[in-house]
Amino acid sequence: MTTFDDRERAFETxxxxxxxxAFRITARRNRLLGQWAAGLMSLTxxxxxxxxxxxxxADxxxxxxxxxxxxLVSDLTAASVTIDEAAIRRAIEDQTVEARRQLMSSE
Known part of the structure; x- marks a missing residue:
């Protein structure tokens, strides 16, 4: 039984x-999205x-x-930035790739 217990612990780990x-990639992606949107809104x-x-x-x-x-849609619209939901979804995909790249290169 020890082999099965060891295998179970390995799968759980x-x-x-x-x-x-996955959590760290999502958090980093959201930070990158926030910086991207802040650039569109010309924030300091x-x-x-x-x-x-x-x-x-917000996540x-x-x-x-x-x-x-x-x-993002709400805040960008309030800041008079013309953008649609599809562009935000594309930005999410782009920033997910970048977040994963950053995380993997830092490890």
């Missing part, structure tokens, strides 16, 4: 590590940092990306 990496460096943090926190409202998309 791998699952936990994969989930942690301090405002951009605060906004990026707000975007990361905790519900599962999935819809809460982040809603925040």
């Amino acid at each position: 791998k699952f936990a590590r994969d989930e942690e990496i 460096k301090e405002e951009a940092d605060a906004y990026a943090t707000a975007v990361v926190q 905790f409202e519900e599962a999935g990306d819809e809460d982040v998309i809603r925040k």
